[in-house]
Amino acid sequence: MTLTQAQLFAAVDATWPAARYIETAHWLLREGQGGGKRVSAATLRAGISDPDIEAAEAEMKQLGQDALFMLRETDDTLDATLDARGYGLIDPVVILTSPVAALTGQPVPRLAAFTIWEPLAIMAEIWAKGGIGPARLEVMARAKVKTAILARNNQRPAGTGFVAAHGSVAMVHAVEVLPEHRRQGTAQWIMREAAFWARAQQAETMAVLCTKENTAALALYSSLGFEPAAQYHYRHKILTGDLRHG
Secondary structure, three states: OOOOHHHHHHHHHOOOOOOOOOOHHHHHHEEEEOOHHHHHHHOOOOOHHHHHHHHHHHHHHHHOOOEEEEOOOOOHHHHHHHHOOOOOOEEEEEEEEEHHHHHHHOOOOOOOEEEEEOHHHHHHHHHOOOOHHHEEEEEEEHHOOOEEEEEEEEEEEEOOOOOOOOEEEEEEEEEEEHHOOOOHHHHHHHHHHHHHHHHHHOOOOEEEEEEOOOOHHHHHHHHOEEEEEEEEEEEEEOOOOOOOOO
């Protein structure tokens, strides 16, 4: 099944949801409450002018957030306008996809990984060590169809991840493996366990987000058969001096 970019970005919002969405004539604004850039960035809904950008900046400042825009491949004009207004480019991201069936051909070894909701305390500890704190756990809790995954290696907790489904798409977020358990297959088992869960939800496509600078993660996803399907980046300007959007 070939997904449109609109379907992919809808899955991003549904599986990693903002605390609140504010729709205006030109923008979809997100209130992040500290949950990271994906839940704090504004995206374009219709053509804009400089006053429209200023209106979005004012809305984000009222939310206590700095000005942050997500730019998709169709947003070239806005991207150039923000660049000219002094916005810095940060975090180019690629969305990768794979058929669910491509990840379920190999069974997950017993006790190598299993799904559980709500996350255990050890899972929160592993996430925290990777910079995924309580605000992002709140993001996970807001998703409607979801689970978390605990992976084990050498009979010890080794990593964790989060997966949520939206329509035919299951999207994996927040994969974190403890340093002493990396390069031992732990992340692979998290992804495969996520795929078996996705199959049970009748999802057909697995998706994951990865910054382009994270070459190790990109290599893992490529080895599992994931291929690039879309990309985006952010433009950022400090308005409040408070980087709560993360």
